[in-house]
Amino acid sequence: MKNLLRLAFNSLLNRKTTILLSIFTIAISVLLLLGVEQVRTQAKNSFANTISDTDLVVGARSGQINLLLYSVFRIGNATNNIDWKTYRDFQNHQSVKWTVPFSLGDSHQGFRVLGTNTDYFKHYKFGKKQPLTFSQGKAFNQLFEAVIGADVAQTLGYKLQSPIILAHGMKDVGFTKHDNLPFKVVGVLAPTGTPVDKTIHVSLAAIEAIHVGWESGAFLGHAPSADSLKGREFEPKQITAFLVGLKSKIHTFKLQRQINDYRLEPLSAIVPGIALHELWSLMSVAEQALLIVSIFVVIAGFLGMLASLLTSLNERRREMAILRALGARPQHIFSLLVLESGIICGLGILLGMGLLYLILAMASPLIQQHYGLAINLMTLSNYELMLIGCIQLSGLIIGIIPAVLAYRQSLSDGMTIRI
Amino acid sequence: MTDFQNPLIETSEIFAMSQNKEIPVAIELKDLQFRWPKADHIILDIPTFTIRSQQHLFVRGPSGSGKSTLLSLLTAINTPGKGRISLLGTDICQLKPRQRDQFRADNIGYIFQQFNLLPYLSVVDNVCLACEFSSKRKQKITTKYSSAKDPIRSEAIRLLTALNLPTDIQNQKASHLSIGQQQRVAAARALMGSPSLVIADEPTSALDHDNREAFIKLLMQEVARSEATLIFVSHDPTLEPLFDQTIDLAQMNQNAQRKTDANQQGECA
Numbered sequence: 231m232k233n234l235l236r237l238a239f240n241s242l243l244n245r246k247t248t249i250l251l252s253i254f255t256i257a258i259s260v261l262l263l264l265g266v267e268q269v270r271t272q273a274k275n276s277f278a279n280t281i282s283d284t285d286l287v288v289g290a291r292s293g294q295i296n297l298l299l300y301s302v303f304r305i306g307n308a309t310n311n312i313d314w315k316t317y318r319d320f321q322n323h324q325s326v327k328w329t330v331p332f333s334l335g336d337s338h339q340g341f342r343v344l345g346t347n348t349d350y351f352k353h354y355k356f357g358k359k360q361p362l363t364f365s366q367g368k369a370f371n372q373l374f375e376a377v378i379g380a381d382v383a384q385t386l387g388y389k390l391q392s393p394i395i396l397a398h399g400m401k402d403v404g405f406t407k408h409d410n411l412p413f414k415v416v417g418v419l420a421p422t423g424t425p426v427d428k429t430i431h432v433s434l435a436a437i438e439a440i441h442v443g444w445e446s447g448a449f450l451g452h453a454p455s456a457d458s459l460k461g462r463e464f465e466p467k468q469i470t471a472f473l474v475g476l477k478s479k480i481h482t483f484k485l486q487r488q489i490n491d492y493r494l495e496p497l498s499a500i501v502p503g504i505a506l507h508e509l510w511s512l513m514s515v516a517e518q519a520l521l522i523v524s525i526f527v528v529i530a531g532f533l534g535m536l537a538s539l540l541t542s543l544n545e546r547r548r549e550m551a552i553l554r555a556l557g558a559r560p561q562h563i564f565s566l567l568v569l570e571s572g573i574i575c576g577l578g579i580l581l582g583m584g585l586l587y588l589i590l591a592m593a594s595p596l597i598q599q600h601y602g603l604a605i606n607l608m609t610l611s612n613y614e615l616m617l618i619g620c621i622q623l624s625g626l627i628i629g630i631i632p633a634v635l636a637y638r639q640s641l642s643d644g645m646t647i648r649i
Numbered sequence: 650m651t652d653f654q655n656p657l658i659e660t661s662e663i664f665a666m667s668q669n670k671e672i673p674v675a676i677e678l679k680d681l682q683f684r685w686p687k688a689d690h691i692i693l694d695i696p697t698f699t700i701r702s703q704q705h706l707f708v709r710g711p712s713g714s715g716k717s718t719l720l721s722l723l724t725a726i727n728t729p730g731k732g733r734i735s736l737l738g739t740d741i742c743q744l745k746p747r748q749r750d751q752f753r754a755d756n757i758g759y760i761f762q763q764f765n766l767l768p769y770l771s772v773v774d775n776v777c778l779a780c781e782f783s784s785k786r787k788q789k790i791t792t793k794y795s796s797a798k799d800p801i802r803s804e805a806i807r808l809l810t811a812l813n814l815p816t817d818i819q820n821q822k823a824s825h826l827s828i829g830q831q832q833r834v835a836a837a838r839a840l841m842g843s844p845s846l847v848i849a850d851e852p853t854s855a856l857d858h859d860n861r862e863a864f865i866k867l868l869m870q871e872v873a874r875s876e877a878t879l880i881f882v883s884h885d886p887t888l889e890p891l892f893d894q895t896i897d898l899a900q901m902n903q904n905a906q907r908k909t910d911a912n913q914q915g916e917c918a
Binding site for chain 1: 751757
């Protein structure tokens with residue numbers, strides 16, 4: 231077997247141009263299949279890792295995906311706000327351990343601004359119940375102080391003490407800016423691979439303060455000075471959503487039902503894990519389509535390899551006759567061909583995996599920057615190993631076709647080849 | 650069995666009488682008939698034929714006289730529909746296909762007409778390939794070079810040098826050699842591990858006259874050194890004097906004879 235393997239390897243080297251093309255075809259199909267699988271799994275993980283240890287997310291009445299998207303992923307807008315009194319009601323609920331209020335609606339150079347309180351830094355968790363940590367500075371405790379996410383700091387080049395002018399809404403144009411009330415960066419959060427990295431955090435009071443004079447939705451009143459505002463107490467009238475942590479998980483559905491049935495205001499409470507699952511299942515059609523396309527690419531790769539093996543077969547009848555003359559059995563000829571296709575396939579898989587990791591290593595900072603998806607260079611999962619195993623096995627099975635033909639030829643040719 | 654006088658019997662009997670009775674028989678054919686599947690006529694029909702060990706036999710015959718068919722039977726690739734083939738005392742028709750392949754690997758060195766070598770292996774590796782499928786041949790060499798680090802390679806290099814192949818080309822790819830050099834490498838491979846039978850199928854057809862004779866002389870020298878029986882097939886009658894014994898396959902093959910006679914009768918009529 232060892233000698234046959236060496237022969238097969240040397241024979242392939244002799245036809246390196248066509249074989250290299252076959253190896254590349256297999257490599258590209260493997261790259262695509264594993265790439266789709268990696269991005270799918272990691273995107274799913276990244277999605278699922280966005281929020282953890284939060285039992286309920288509460289917002290104005292809407293669909294659970296919409297609520298999840300605007301509150302956690304900062305995508306889209308809230309349908310309505312929640313009254314501050316309502317928030318206080320549930321904050322004091324006997325089952326509730328902690329709450330974190332969210333007030334959204336402002337932005338800074340395309341990054342969303344989140345008004346919250348310091349409980350956010352204590353209770354908001356991502357990944358495997360990892361808390362937020364500061365890479366520089368600390369949480370805000372003054373009115374016009376801001377804590378920025380890692381991406382904001384990196385993209386805009388902000389450091390501690392950098393000034394920030396917030397804009398009303400998502401449009402960062404002159405007449406919507408709160409430019410008389412600049413904020414100061416007092417903390418930079420460590421990267422999390424979640425939308426937190428793209429968020430500017432300020433206090434709820436600051437959100438109220440910058441909107442003095444903006445009650446109609448646009449700035450019509452006079453501009454109060456920062457100093458005059460600092461002396462005032464601000465209590466929000468409305469917030470966008472809030473996160474709830476319970477004393478006991480058992481109460482999750484009971485409280486969810488209570489919130490959904492709340493008489494004073496139409497509310498929706500969602501369990502983040504269930505909403506994430508529903509959101510992901512929406513994408514499963516695209517996911518399946520991608521997987522099917524990749525499988526077809528793998529099949530096309532195999533057909534390419536088969537074509538090149540079959541084309542070379544006739545030219546190699548004399549090679550087979552020489553081996554037969556030296557005592558090789560037809561089974562040896564059969565094994566030689568199957569081994570060749572196995573080697574092509576194996577090398578294609580290795581090259582494909584190498585390319586995959588190279589591309590992931592090169593592209594992951596870009597993907598992280600542009601799409602907020604954290605793609606890590608992980609070892610292959612069992613499912614991926616099974617996919618690779620299937621590809622290798624299929625390579626060997628495909629090799630049976632030229633092997634059977636060569637076997638038959640070597641039986642009929644013997645040592646007299648008439649080409 | 651036949652009305653026709655069989656020159657084969659005569660030749661082999663004369664040959665046997667002229668030889669020392671102690672020399673063992675290398676090849677013995679008896680009542681041999683062969684027909685290709687789906688073919689109408691018998692291509693080989695040899696009542697009896699014997700070659701003793703270490704004989705250098707020249708087999709000639711025109712195209713279509715069954716030379717290649719005879720070789721496929723002598724190398725145990727095909728088996729006859731009728732009759733017996735005994736090689737080195739073994740009735741190869743009684744062997745299973747796997748045993749026949751092993752018998753060929755152990756006992757037969759084969760030189761093709763042309764394109765003898767695997768182009769992707771070096772010259773030395775091509776020669777060493779002869780031992781890949783035969784532990785018997787490997788064993789013979791290992792016993793001979795018990796002290797060498799790589800006995801198989803040492804023997805390959807010795808044979809290549811003996812066949813006048815310069816050392817500097819021995820590690821080159823086989824595809825870089827001239828036809829004459831390739832044939833000498835093929836001869837070296839056929840002689841590796843001293844097989845008892847060396848069969849050469851028109852190995853000189855691509856060579857010019859001088860190279861042809863030089864090649865045959867070298868081949869015979871080495872065959873004699875390894876005490877093998879040589880069967881050399883060619884349609885070139887000028888080579889005949891170089892061999893101990895010549896057989897015309899057209900005469901051996903009764904079918905061909907019958908066909909020839911019938912043609913002759915037709916012409917007379």
